[in-house]
Amino acid sequence: MEFVSPEGLRLDGRRPMEMRQIRAEIGAVSRADGSAVFEMGNTKVIAAVYGPREVQNRSQQINDQALVRCEYSMANFSTGDRMRKPKGDSPARCPMFLEASTTIPTILGREGDFKAINRDISGHSPDHGSMHIDAPNASFSGTRSACINAATLALADAGIPMRDLVTSCSAGYLNSTALLDLNYVEDSAGGPDVTVGILPKSDKVTLLQMDAKLPMDTFENVMQLAIEGCKAVATYIREVLLENTKQLEYRRGV
Amino acid sequence: MSSTNTSSDLSSEMEVDAFRRLFPLRFHERHLLESIRPDARPLGKARDTSLALGAVASAHGSALAKIGCTTMLAAIKMEVMTPTTESPDEGCIVIDFHMPPICSPIVRPGRPAEAAPVVSKQLSDTILSSGMIDLKELSLVSGKAAWMAYLDIYCLDADGALFDAALLSAVAAFSHLEIPVVSLNDDGRVVVVSEEDAGKLEKEAVNKEKRKLKLSTISFSLTCILHKNYILADPTAEEESIMETLMTVVLDSSFQLVSLYKPGGPVLACTSAIQDCVALTRQRVKELQKILNEAISDMEVD
Numbered sequence: 389m390e391f392v393s394p395e396g397l398r399l400d401g402r403r404p405m406e407m408r409q410i411r412a413e414i415g416a417v418s419r420a421d422g423s424a425v426f427e428m429g430n431t432k433v434i435a436a437v438y439g440p441r442e443v444q445n446r447s448q449q450i451n452d453q454a455l456v457r458c459e460y461s462m463a464n465f466s467t468g469d470r471m472r473k474p475k476g477d478s479p480a481r482c483p484m485f486l487e488a489s490t491t492i493p494t495i496l497g498r499e500g501d502f503k504a505i506n507r508d509i510s511g512h513s514p515d516h517g518s519m520h521i522d523a524p525n526a527s528f529s530g531t532r533s534a535c536i537n538a539a540t541l542a543l544a545d546a547g548i549p550m551r552d553l554v555t556s557c558s559a560g561y562l563n564s565t566a567l568l569d570l571n572y573v574e575d576s577a578g579g580p581d582v583t584v585g586i587l588p589k590s591d592k593v594t595l596l597q598m599d600a601k602l603p604m605d606t607f608e609n610v611m612q613l614a615i616e617g618c619k620a621v622a623t624y625i626r627e628v629l630l631e632n633t634k635q636l637e638y639r640r641g642v
Numbered sequence: 643m644s645s646t647n648t649s650s651d652l653s654s655e656m657e658v659d660a661f662r663r664l665f666p667l668r669f670h671e672r673h674l675l676e677s678i679r680p681d682a683r684p685l686g687k688a689r690d691t692s693l694a695l696g697a698v699a700s701a702h703g704s705a706l707a708k709i710g711c712t713t714m715l716a717a718i719k720m721e722v723m724t725p726t727t728e729s730p731d732e733g734c735i736v737i738d739f740h741m742p743p744i745c746s747p748i749v750r751p752g753r754p755a756e757a758a759p760v761v762s763k764q765l766s767d768t769i770l771s772s773g774m775i776d777l778k779e780l781s782l783v784s785g786k787a788a789w790m791a792y793l794d795i796y797c798l799d800a801d802g803a804l805f806d807a808a809l810l811s812a813v814a815a816f817s818h819l820e821i822p823v824v825s826l827n828d829d830g831r832v833v834v835v836s837e838e839d840a841g842k843l844e845k846e847a848v849n850k851e852k853r854k855l856k857l858s859t860i861s862f863s864l865t866c867i868l869h870k871n872y873i874l875a876d877p878t879a880e881e882e883s884i885m886e887t888l889m890t891v892v893l894d895s896s897f898q899l900v901s902l903y904k905p906g907g908p909v910l911a912c913t914s915a916i917q918d919c920v921a922l923t924r925q926r927v928k929e930l931q932k933i934l935n936e937a938i939s940d941m942e943v944d
Contacts, residue, residue, distance in 0.1 A: 417799050418711040419746055419879070430699065434798060436744035459751035461742050464794045465701045465717040 391562040391574055399573055400429075407557070407569040407617055408530075412537070412628045414545045422546020426538035429571055431530050435538035437546040460535060530569065532583050533558050536595070537621055544629055553625055556585040556595060557617030559610045561602060566610045568617050582607070584614040588622035666884045674872050681878070686922050688864065688876035689803075691930065693810065693937040695818040703819025705937075707811035710878065711801035716811035718793050718819050725781065725788040733780020733788040737766040739795045739808055746800035746879070758797075761805050764903060765795070768892055769812060772861045772900045779856060782824065789821065802878040803865045805890055810930065813860050817938055820852040861900050862930040863892040864923040868909045875922050889916070891923040895931060 392398055402408070408429030417423035420436035427433075533556040540554050560570045562579045575581055580602045585595030593615075602610065662669045662680075673679055683689070689710030698704035701717035708714075725732060739762035741755040749755040769775075780789040793815065795808050867874040869885040882888065887907030892900040899920070904911060911919075 417744055419799060419801060420744065421747075423744070434744055438743075438747045457751065459743055463715075463717070463740075463796055464738070464792070465698060465704075465719050 389577065391577060392565045392567070398567065400571060404565045404567050405613065405616075407620060408571065410621060410624055412541055412625065414541060414628065414632050420542075420546075422542045422544070422548070424538050424541035424545055426534050426541060428530050428534045428537075428569065431534045433531070433534040433538040435535070435542035437542045437548070439546075458539070462531075530558055530571070530575070532556065532597075533585075536585055537625065541625060541628070544625075545632070552587040552589045553622055554585055554594060555588060555618045555621040555625060556583060557614050557621055558583040559614035559617060561606055561610050566606070566613050568613050580607075580610070582610050582614050584611060584618055586615055586618045586622075588619055666880070670881065670884060674869070674874075679874065679881070685872060686875045686925075688926055688929070689878075691810070691933055693814050693933055695814055695937050695941045702822060703815045703817075705811050705814035705818055707807050707814060709803055709807045709810070709876065711799050712797075712803055712807045713799040714795055714797055714804075714807040714811040716793060716795045716808070716815040718791055718815050720819075720822060721790045721792070722782065722787050722824065723790040724786060729777070730785035731781045731788075732777035733790060734777070735770065735775065735780075735791045735793060737769060737793045737795070737812070738762060739765055739797070741797045741800065745797045749800075755800075757800075757804060760905075761808055764805055764890075764901075765808055765812060768809065768861060768863075768901050772859065772892070772894060774813070774857050774859060774861060774894075775816065775855060776858065787824075791819075800879060802880075802882045803876050806863050806865050806876065809861065809863050809892070810934075813857075813862070814934060814937065816855060816857060817860075817934065818941065819855050821855065823852060859894040859896065860931070860934070861892050861894045862923075862927045863890055863901075864919070864926040865890045866919045866922060868907070868911055868915055868919075870909070871915075873915060873918055873922065875926070887911075889919055891919050893920070893923050893927050895927070897924055897927065 392404060396403060398404065400408075409427075411427040413425045415423060416425045416434060417436045420438055422437040423435060425432065425434050536554055536556040540550075543550060544553070557568070558570055558575075558581060559566060559568050560574060560579050560581045561567070562574060562577055567574060570581060578600070580598060580600040582598045582602075583595065584593060586593050596611070598607070656664075670680065674685070677685055679685065681689075691710075692708045694706045696704055697706035697715060698717040702720050704715070704717040706713065706715050723734070725734075739758055741749055741758040743749045743751045746755070780791065782788055793812060795811060797804060797808070864875060865877065866889050867877045867881060867885050868887045868889060874881060874885070877885075877888070887909035888905065889911065890901070890903040892902075894900050902916075
């Protein structure tokens, strides 16, 4: 199947280096301490942060650090065929959940950041918040990226100190062209799919995932493209956060 | 020095927010004495309601309903299945209500919310028993193929009156539902025809065009809180947690009673209280009908 036409247009009319339209909104869930809605094309993700709380599982408690617990779920109607829950399914078994729950906490904050908060709260080490990500409208591709971006925004909205934002974007290689930000159809094509998560200010890569085979030099190109995409997302997220802060200042009469 | 004396002394010095957290019941009762609630609503008035149809593009019918801050997303997906032998002419509807952890700080991951299965069962009973949808309309080929409609409702923000918002979003999603076109493929099985193939059908389509479901009557509901001799319509989550006696009344579009639900609670309701609730619900049904009709006509304009 042809994913890139001879004129250089993709199936949805984009150029190979063009990202889908991004849209972000802060404070969508009124009862959450921090929340955000992040859309990448047709993929829509809602993230909400609640905390700080007592650590539920004593064995997981770390005495001088806070814990970020992450849960990811997809709505039944979000993909092409309605997803049916297999019997005896626990959320932990879903591979997406495992990825999301390990990458997101480890990429945000290290001991230094949370220690300061711990000292103020003292006593038990608080569960620094459960982060819940709900993907009501998701295509598989870019779900990971959209979730990470939504999570960053939600944590920023909750006021949790972070060393840097984390943004993520995916890129692939089809019809001998590197393509940025794959949509559902392109992702299901079975070609390589590289997802990158970076800390834009320090220019460091925290998440790198790829499946399918790719020669080394092509891989470098594709990864570079994905990193550019991440930086674009970071610029947009910063704008959104800045606008939000201005609104808050304005409302307080500063 | 009695405890009430101390608290009333404290209350004159305390900040409003602190008083609200420490003595929530007294905070609310102070408002009720003036026939008003903390968000400035009169006792019988519901919060601002809005409806958006077609929120989920990939589903066959969907709606996003917001009552105040309570947000519900409902989506319907249709699949073809073989009907049971007892009712070969009827399709089937499966209703599922989910409360993911993002909706409320009370819902913890790994532990489903207590309210979720209760609302789910209530919704299921109300929608199926109200006769809103004639299951015979969901039949395709008698005895061989019929539609199975999966209705999934997700609570995105839980701020009280969950059942009302869920029912509203379910009803709106059914109003928006368009049954897809199907045809018989070579194996004699019914197959959903996608948009691109519709033009080049070789086999005759079983149903010619996308049609909307005919809803015989639409049900709307209102949840009220009974507290002493006050009746508060459309409670927020804060009010629900303090004053625990809830009553939900469901009326259909001809103002007939479909369902009445009062799950215990410290306050016992006398007949006049129940009648007052029904009267409040009647007013609310008129408001909701208008909102639903506006949402539908907005969709049709597009």
